[in-house]
Amino acid sequence: MxxxxxxxxxxxxxxxxxxxxxxxxxxxxxxxxxxxxxxxxxxxxxxxxxxxxxxxxxxxxxxxxxxxxxxxxxxxxxxxxxxxxxxxxxxxxxxxxxxxxxxxxxxxxxxxxxxxxxxxxxxxxxxxxxxxxxxxxxxxxxxxxxxxxxxxxxxxxxxxxxxxxxxxxxxxxxxxxxxxxxxxxxxxxxxxxxxxxxxxxxxxxxKQKDTLDINGSIETPRVRRTEESQVLLSPDMDFDQSESDQDTSGLHGTNQKMKQPSYQVVI
Structure with missing residues (x-):
């Protein structure tokens, strides 16, 4: 056995x-x-x-x-x-x-x-x-x-x-x-x-801070958007303002030239 x-x-x-x-x-x-x-x-x-x-x-x-x-x-x-x-x-x-x-x-x-x-x-x-x-x-x-x-x-x-x-x-x-x-x-x-x-x-x-997850969509708070908008828009606004100032000064200069009287001496 x-x-x-x-x-x-x-x-x-x-x-x-x-x-x-x-x-x-x-x-x-x-x-x-x-x-x-x-x-x-x-x-x-x-x-x-x-x-x-x-x-x-x-x-x-x-x-x-x-x-x-x-x-x-x-x-x-x-x-x-x-x-x-x-x-x-x-x-x-x-x-x-x-x-x-x-x-x-x-x-x-x-x-x-x-x-x-x-x-x-x-x-x-x-x-x-x-x-x-x-x-x-x-x-x-x-x-x-x-x-x-x-x-x-x-x-x-x-x-x-x-x-x-x-x-x-x-x-x-x-x-x-x-x-x-x-x-x-x-x-x-x-x-x-x-x-x-x-x-x-x-x-x-x-998730990034200061973000809201609403119904599956991420939305940035209004405060941040406002600040970013101000930062993004401020250079353009300054540029536009400077251009408008130049245009205005140019128009004033042209008007002054047009308004200056011309004198002729007659003998």
């Missing part, structure tokens, strides 16, 4: 074990630090206040936590290697899922702008910022993540993923090394890119 194949990969429940939870906490800290770095890389004139930055990034944090725990739950449903199944979920989230998130943000943004729900526009919280707007946007973003995870779960029902699982992590004999790669190294690299891209999607786009 042939010897049984040696077990490899993560065991059942490894993702929620003490070592797995420690790796997940470290991953959250490292991934969130990329958003801090992105804020300091923004131009000073466009850099978001801390409160606005927190409102923007917390939506991503809520969505990422939902996706993460959904992947952990789905990975523990089967008797297969949970680490490799988690990695496949994660790769699909970072590729097809990223496209679905982008599409969802665009569709939701178009709907709320069409319906003129101002406080539901991603990145717009009012002046001063309102917590109600942030809560509404968090709910919308979470619905987008639910849609994305539902589609990814349906894709996983397609047969053939088991062979890919064996190809990805079957050569790693150490279960803890596999857990580190699946729960820390690969997710940190991919999450850093995803957080950076999604933050650019849902943050408020920089």
């Amino acid at each position: 042939a010897a049984p194949r040696p077990a490899h990969g993560c065991g059942s429940g490894a993702l929620l074990g003490r070592f797995g939870v420690l790796l997940q906490a470290l991953l959250a800290l490292c991934a969130f630090s990329t958003l801090m770095l992105k804020r300091f890389k923004e131009p000073k004139a466009e850099r978001r206040p801390w409160r606005i930055w927190f409102y923007d990034t917390s939506k991503q944090a809520i969505g990422a936590l939902f996706i993460h725990f959904a992947n952990v739950f789905l990975s523990d449903l089967t008797e297969e290697d949970p680490c490799s199944l988690y990695l496949i979920n994660f790769i699909l989230d970072a590729t097809l899922g990223m496209l679905l998130i982008w599409l969802g943000v665009k569709v939701v943004s178009w709907i709320v702008q069409h319906k003129k729900y101002t406080y539901l526009v991603f990145g717009e919280y009012g002046d001063p910022p309102q917590a109600a707007a942030w809560i509404g946007q968090c709910i919308l973003y979470l619905l987008i993540m639910v849609f994305e995870k539902t589609v990814i779960s349906l894709v996983l029902l397609i047969p053939g993923w088991t062979k890919l699982q064996q190809i990805l992590l079957g050569y790693i004999p150490n279960p803890q090394l596999e857990l580190v790669l699946v729960m820390l190294v690969v997710p940190f690299i991919v999450n850093a890119i995803m957080f950076w891209v999604v933050d650019s999607l849902i943050m408020r786009k920089h």
Whole structure:
């Protein structure tokens, strides 16, 4: 009788074990630090206040936590290697899922702008910022993540993923090394890119100061237009005035010449 194949990969429940939870906490800290770095890389004139930055990034944090725990739950449903199944979920989230998130943000943004729900526009919280707007946007973003995870779960029902699982992590004999790669190294690299891209999607786009966005058209305030008009028109006015002064003086000179009497000496 042939010897049984040696077990490899993560065991059942490894993702929620003490070592797995420690790796997940470290991953959250490292991934969130990329958003801090992105804020300091923004131009000073466009850099978001801390409160606005927190409102923007917390939506991503809520969505990422939902996706993460959904992947952990789905990975523990089967008797297969949970680490490799988690990695496949994660790769699909970072590729097809990223496209679905982008599409969802665009569709939701178009709907709320069409319906003129101002406080539901991603990145717009009012002046001063309102917590109600942030809560509404968090709910919308979470619905987008639910849609994305539902589609990814349906894709996983397609047969053939088991062979890919064996190809990805079957050569790693150490279960803890596999857990580190699946729960820390690969997710940190991919999450850093995803957080950076999604933050650019849902943050408020920089607008010039003293501009009013009314019904989708940008209008310059009347005060600025008046000042610019004065600056633009003043040289012409001076030029016209100087020309008129010259013309007037020329006419006066001509009249004086015409009015000067001519004397003839008669002998």
